[in-house]
Amino acid sequence: MAINANQPHDEWLKMMEAQSRVKQMSFIAGISSKLRRPMVTEAPSHPYRGAPDFWNAYEWTEEQRVERFTENFRNNGGHVERLSSMEEAKSFIADKAKALGARFVVRQNEAELAELDLESELPDAKISVWNTDEDQVWMARSAEADIGVVMADAAAAYTSSIMVRSSAGKGRSVSLLPTVLVVVIPLERLKTRLGEILNRFDEEGRESLPAGIHFISGPSRSSDIENDLTIGVHGPGVVYALIVG
Numbered sequence: 138m139a140i141n142a143n144q145p146h147d148e149w150l151k152m153m154e155a156q157s158r159v160k161q162m163s164f165i166a167g168i169s170s171k172l173r174r175p176m177v178t179e180a181p182s183h184p185y186r187g188a189p190d191f192w193n194a195y196e197w198t199e200e201q202r203v204e205r206f207t208e209n210f211r212n213n214g215g216h217v218e219r220l221s222s223m224e225e226a227k228s229f230i231a232d233k234a235k236a237l238g239a240r241f242v243v244r245q246n247e248a249e250l251a252e253l254d255l256e257s258e259l260p261d262a263k264i265s266v267w268n269t270d271e272d273q274v275w276m277a278r279s280a281e282a283d284i285g286v287v288m289a290d291a292a293a294a295y296t297s298s299i300m301v302r303s304s305a306g307k308g309r310s311v312s313l314l315p316t317v318l319v320v321v322i323p324l325e326r327l328k329t330r331l332g333e334i335l336n337r338f339d340e341e342g343r344e345s346l347p348a349g350i351h352f353i354s355g356p357s358r359s360s361d362i363e364n365d366l367t368i369g370v371h372g373p374g375v376v377y378a379l380i381v382g
Contacts, residue, residue, distance in 0.1 A: 188332050197329045202294040203380055206327060209297030213355030215376045223253065223321075226379050230286060230319055231258035233377070239283035243267065243315060246306030247288045250321070255286070267308045276310045285315030285373065289322040292378075293331040296354060299378060300334050303349035312351060318373035320353065324382030 169176040197205065207217040220226050230253065234242060243265045244250050256264050265278050279285060287307070291300045299320050303309045312318055328334060338346060357372035 192330070193332065195330060197294060199324070199327075202327050202329055203324075206292065206294035206297050206378075206380070209294070210355060210378055213297060214358065215297075215355035215378055217378045217380065220379055220381045223249065223381055226321055226381050227253040227255070227258060229377075229379060230255065230284075233317075233319070234259050234262060234284055237283060237317065239317075241265070241278075241282045242284045242286065243279050243282040243311055244286035245288060245308070245311050249288055249323075250286060253286075267311055268306055275308055276314070279308070279310035279314040282315040284317045284319060285311045286319045286321070287312050289320050289326055289378075291334045291337075292322050292327045293329070293334055294327060295330050298331060298334075299353040301351045301353065302347040303351070304347055309349045309351065312353065313372050315373055317375045317377070318353070319377045319379065322378055322380050324380055327380060 166176055203219060207219070210217050218229060220229060233239075234255075239259070239262050241263050242255065242259065244255070244267065246267045246269060251266075265273070265275075265282070267275060267279075287301055289299045290302050292298065293300075299322065301307070301312055301320070312320070338350070353376065356374050356376045359371055
């Protein structure tokens with residue numbers, strides 16, 4: 138296509154868009170012809186917006202939520218422990234770190250995690266608390282960590298998805314870069330449906346959205362290369378979900 142150097146830029150963009158749409162329509166028309174179906178020219182109607190009422194009313198009991206989350210998360214390759222208190226969570230994390238010979242542990246800067254006092258439980262390991270030292274390169278610190286410890290903001294039993302927000306004290310790298318991830322899920326934050334978690338973002342408004350919202354449904358899994366399933370490529374290869382309460 139010849140380009141006129143004197144043609145205004147906005148006119149050139151409009152011309153390019155028009156030519157692109159002609160090609161697009163020709164391409165879709167060709168597919169419709171081969172399928173022997175008329176080409177759709179109007180947007181289909183949407184009688185429902187969002188989840189239907191019957192799904193919004195769908196609810197499991199507390200024990201059902203625990204059982205289904207545990208089953209689904211384990212099916213995805215993760216590990217689940219049901220613990221009665223944060224004291225038990227502290228013992229589990231400490232025992233697991235010792236068994237793995239962990240030398241570096243990074244955790245979110247959360248009050249509930251501070252109360253675990255992992256420093257006294259793991260005197261031989263370096264415990265780093267996210268964003269507490271402005272001279273620290275925190276992404277590098279997380280990448281070298283053997284274990285990352287985070288608090289779940291919520292979890293959905295139906296999909297075994299753990300939701301973690303990012304913030305100044307809750308860096309994304311804590312859940313993405315360590316070799317092993319431990320997520321503490323307070324029992325009251327375990328919901329039935331994903332919609333129960335997502336609705337709160339609409340209620341809080343766009344201005345309250347965090348920089349990152351992460352859903353974790355097990356260890357990192359990828360089959361990008363020749364459909365060969367590989368664990369731990371894009372994130373932790375081992376994930377422990379601790380349901381506490």
